[in-house]
Amino acid sequence: MLNAPRLSIRHGRLIDPAGGHDAVADIHLAEGRVLAIGAAPSGFQPDRTLDARGQVVCPGFVDLCARVREPGLEQKATIASEGRAAAASGVTTLCCPPDTRPVIDNPAVARLIHQISKRHGLTRVLPIGAMTVGLEGKSITEMAALKLAGCPALGQADRPIRDTQVQRRALEYAATFGLTLFLLPLDPELSAGGCAHEGVVSTRLGLPGIPEAAETVAVARDLALAEQTGARIHFRGLSTARGVEMLAEARARGVRASGDVALHQLFLTEHDLEHFDANCHLVPPLRTPADRDALRAALADGVLTAVCSDHQPHDPDAKLGPFPETAPGLSGLETVLPLALRLVEEGVLDLMGMIERLTVGPAAILERDLGRLAPGTAADLCVFDPEALWTPSPATWISQGHNTPFMGHELRGRVSWTLLGGRIVFER
Amino acid sequence: MTTPNPQLDAQGRLKHFLTIDGLSRELLTEILDQSEGFLGVSRQAVKKVPLCRGKVVANLFFETSTRTRTTFELAAKRLSADVLNLNISTSATAKGETLLDTLRNLEAMHVDMFVVRHASSGTAHFMAAHAAPHVSIVNAGDGRHAHPTQAMLDMLTIRRHKPDFSRLRVAIVGDILHSRVARSQMIALRTLGVPDVRVIAPRTLLPTRVEEAFGVTAYHDLSEGVRDADVVIMLRIQRERMNSALLPSEHEYFQLFGLTEERLSTARPDAIVMHPGPINRGVEMDSQVADGRRSVILEQVTNGIAVRMAVMSMCLGNQHLGNSQSQEEATHA
Numbered sequence: 043m044l045n046a047p048r049l050s051i052r053h054g055r056l057i058d059p060a061g062g063h064d065a066v067a068d069i070h071l072a073e074g075r076v077l078a079i080g081a082a083p084s085g086f087q088p089d090r091t092l093d094a095r096g097q098v099v100c101p102g103f104v105d106l107c108a109r110v111r112e113p114g115l116e117q118k119a120t121i122a123s124e125g126r127a128a129a130a131s132g133v134t135t136l137c138c139p140p141d142t143r144p145v146i147d148n149p150a151v152a153r154l155i156h157q158i159s160k161r162h163g164l165t166r167v168l169p170i171g172a173m174t175v176g177l178e179g180k181s182i183t184e185m186a187a188l189k190l191a192g193c194p195a196l197g198q199a200d201r202p203i204r205d206t207q208v209q210r211r212a213l214e215y216a217a218t219f220g221l222t223l224f225l226l227p228l229d230p231e232l233s234a235g236g237c238a239h240e241g242v243v244s245t246r247l248g249l250p251g252i253p254e255a256a257e258t259v260a261v262a263r264d265l266a267l268a269e270q271t272g273a274r275i276h277f278r279g280l281s282t283a284r285g286v287e288m289l290a291e292a293r294a295r296g297v298r299a300s301g302d303v304a305l306h307q308l309f310l311t312e313h314d315l316e317h318f319d320a321n322c323h324l325v326p327p328l329r330t331p332a333d334r335d336a337l338r339a340a341l342a343d344g345v346l347t348a349v350c351s352d353h354q355p356h357d358p359d360a361k362l363g364p365f366p367e368t369a370p371g372l373s374g375l376e377t378v379l380p381l382a383l384r385l386v387e388e389g390v391l392d393l394m395g396m397i398e399r400l401t402v403g404p405a406a407i408l409e410r411d412l413g414r415l416a417p418g419t420a421a422d423l424c425v426f427d428p429e430a431l432w433t434p435s436p437a438t439w440i441s442q443g444h445n446t447p448f449m450g451h452e453l454r455g456r457v458s459w460t461l462l463g464g465r466i467v468f469e470r
Numbered sequence: 471m472t473t474p475n476p477q478l479d480a481q482g483r484l485k486h487f488l489t490i491d492g493l494s495r496e497l498l499t500e501i502l503d504q505s506e507g508f509l510g511v512s513r514q515a516v517k518k519v520p521l522c523r524g525k526v527v528a529n530l531f532f533e534t535s536t537r538t539r540t541t542f543e544l545a546a547k548r549l550s551a552d553v554l555n556l557n558i559s560t561s562a563t564a565k566g567e568t569l570l571d572t573l574r575n576l577e578a579m580h581v582d583m584f585v586v587r588h589a590s591s592g593t594a595h596f597m598a599a600h601a602a603p604h605v606s607i608v609n610a611g612d613g614r615h616a617h618p619t620q621a622m623l624d625m626l627t628i629r630r631h632k633p634d635f636s637r638l639r640v641a642i643v644g645d646i647l648h649s650r651v652a653r654s655q656m657i658a659l660r661t662l663g664v665p666d667v668r669v670i671a672p673r674t675l676l677p678t679r680v681e682e683a684f685g686v687t688a689y690h691d692l693s694e695g696v697r698d699a700d701v702v703i704m705l706r707i708q709r710e711r712m713n714s715a716l717l718p719s720e721h722e723y724f725q726l727f728g729l730t731e732e733r734l735s736t737a738r739p740d741a742i743v744m745h746p747g748p749i750n751r752g753v754e755m756d757s758q759v760a761d762g763r764r765s766v767i768l769e770q771v772t773n774g775i776a777v778r779m780a781v782m783s784m785c786l787g788n789q790h791l792g793n794s795q796s797q798e799e800a801t802h803a
Contacts, residue, residue, distance in 0.1 A: 240678045241678060242678075242682055242683045243683075244677075244678070245677040245680055245683040245684075246491070246683045246684070247591055247615055248612075248613050248615030248650055249591050249592070249615070250614070251677075251678060318591075318595045359568065362568065362570055362600075363568070363570075363596065364590035364591065364592045364596045364612070365592035366590045366591060366613065367590050
């Protein structure tokens with residue numbers, strides 16, 4: 043980033059979990075990289091100085107799952123629109139699942155996404171390649187080529203492979219190239235036709251349910267296959283207490299498995315469906331308060347090393363219909379920071395731990411040198427005011443998808459500046 | 471914070487009738503009392519009252535139904551309303567029109583009330599949330615969720631035979647999992663104060679945590695479940711449940727869960743037998759029971775018209791009150 047300006051960010055509370063740094067300190071950036079922390083090198087003359095007094099300065103957030111909908115679903119969102127939303131949310135790297143149209147099952151689509159995102163330059167978009175051609179769960183993709191085209195991991199988005207033998211072969215083949223598999227732990231047969239957690243609320247509302255066992259059966263299968271094949275797997279979006287318990291047991295045994303949770307799963311539960319709010323139609327479904335508490339505990343004790351937005355912007359029509367007929371997913375980028383800060387407010391994590399799960403935690407899963415601030419690293423930064431109160435409204439929402447149950451709810455914590463490779467890509 | 475009940479107006483009166491859930495015992499009793507009053511209309515030479523003259527009611531059925539649609543139509547006509555019957559499954563939505571488009575188009579024709587049946591749970595709530603302020607929605611069955619007028623006609627039928635709900639033991643037998651009728655019945659029975667509501671079915675046809683969700687007791691043995699019951703409600707079994715993973719065969723279902731005189735003998739001697747119809751004879755019950763002295767199945771049909779008249783007149787009447795009130799408020803503002 044030779045065209046990046048020389049910048050100093052001064053007087054902010056600098057938190058870098060990777061380096062264990064938490065103190066008020068200045069940070070100086072040049073040529074798109076971190077030049078120095080603390081005193082400026084002699085002779086350094088910044089083009090601009092940002093005053094971060096009272097604010098937190100931390101690495102830019104790394105989001106393991108955010109759909110940008112491009113190519114193919116531009117009526118819902120584009121790389122440009124969601125890049126703006128990401129930048130406004132402090133997200134400097136996001137992974138987009140392969141369920142674009144066409145599917146990211148060949149290097150050309152992966153390269154196209156890289157090219158478009160580089161052209162806009164708002165956030166780094168890493169495409170997750172498909173494990174099987176067309177996400178159909180039948181033939182494995184050219185995984186080595188996808189890796190060369192810049193896919194840090196492979197996955198099936200929300201279309202898990204039904205055939206366990208194909209799943210096994212996909213894990214084995216990926217392991218050959220050291221590729222991590224992002225797996226949505228959801229048994230396709232047990233979850234078929236379901237639109238809500240199978241429990242008291244779905245029973246009362248007559249909504250076809252997705253049982254807890256849909257997750258635990260899938261976790262059990264994939265852990266067994268990871269153990270058998272030696273592949274490295276990552277469970278994307280765990281939602282049950284039993285699921286995280288099984289992950290913890292397997293990790294303790296040395297299985298190469300990790301997991302994350304979508305931020306909204308740490309706050310919303312099945313009870314939020316009671317008035318058929320289509321914005322709460324999600325996959326995996328919102329589970330019980332006990333599951334939510336177990337997910338929080340797993341995040342606190344390090345079983346889950348990342349949180350993500352599971353951002354799924356939709357056009358308004360996708361959510362206008364009877365609950366089971368609406369498209370699942372919520373627009374989550376812009377609530378990443380306030381929800382994460384609420385975890386701190388509610389004592390689940392301290393501020394350092396929270397930032398860790400948004401930065402170096404997900405970066406480690408991607409095995410990329412991201413999410414940290416040390417001299418020489420890419421100057422991807424987020425500067426935020428942890429006390430700023432704001433209320434999301436359609437007028438101020440940046441993502442093209444307005445489908446969030448948090449619209450109109452007062453939130454605390456707002457991004458002031460986001461820097462990508464030393465360039466300011468967002469400022470309030 | 472409690473979200474306000476979407477089917478009540480600011481004064482707590484019925485604006486829409488979407489579900490029994492969240493309605494008070496007083497309101498349910500008012501519906502039953504009003505229904506009693508309408509029972510007489512059907513016996514008059516001129517079977518009409520002018521309560522809803524000038525109102526337009528549209529029956530919007532996205533699922534085929536003859537019985538329910540006919541009783542709603544009759545109810546509306548006896549209230550002197552104009553009725554439109556729209557069989558949507560073969561028209562607009564088949565051409566790609568959304569539910570909301572259909573609603574908006576019909577609203578533009580100045581319909582005052584939509585009676586809606588749809589295969590998806592929550593449809594009536596969705597329509598109520600998007601309907602114009604002067605329009606009422608009555609749920610005529612949405613997915614597995616609710617069929618509140620059916621439940622209320624069952625409550626009326628029960629009350630006419632067993633006036634004291636607080637002393638009743640009611641057994642509901644059959645496919646509880648897929649039944650919107652059973653869900654509405656369970657909530658209505660518990661709201662009206664019935665202390666002992668039982669559901670009887672194999673585990674494949676009982677929803678998860680049904681006891682906790684509805685305050686009922688689950689049984690898997692029919693004779694045990696109907697023991698000392700005052701009311702036995704049989705549910706319809708859809709044939710497609712057979713030979714799937716839910717039930718092995720009609721034969722085995724009838725052997726274990728079909729109602730016969732012999733199995734009914736454990737119930738109280740004056741127990742009544744109900745069924746929302748149409749009956750699969752030899753599957754849910756044998757003909758001896760269906761046509762027997764304890765069967766009140768045809769009374770249910772008759773009561774259905776009165777209950778629907780009560781609900782429609784209450785919603786449309788309150789609509790009128792609500793409108794004049796808001797006009798008054800606007801004048802004074």
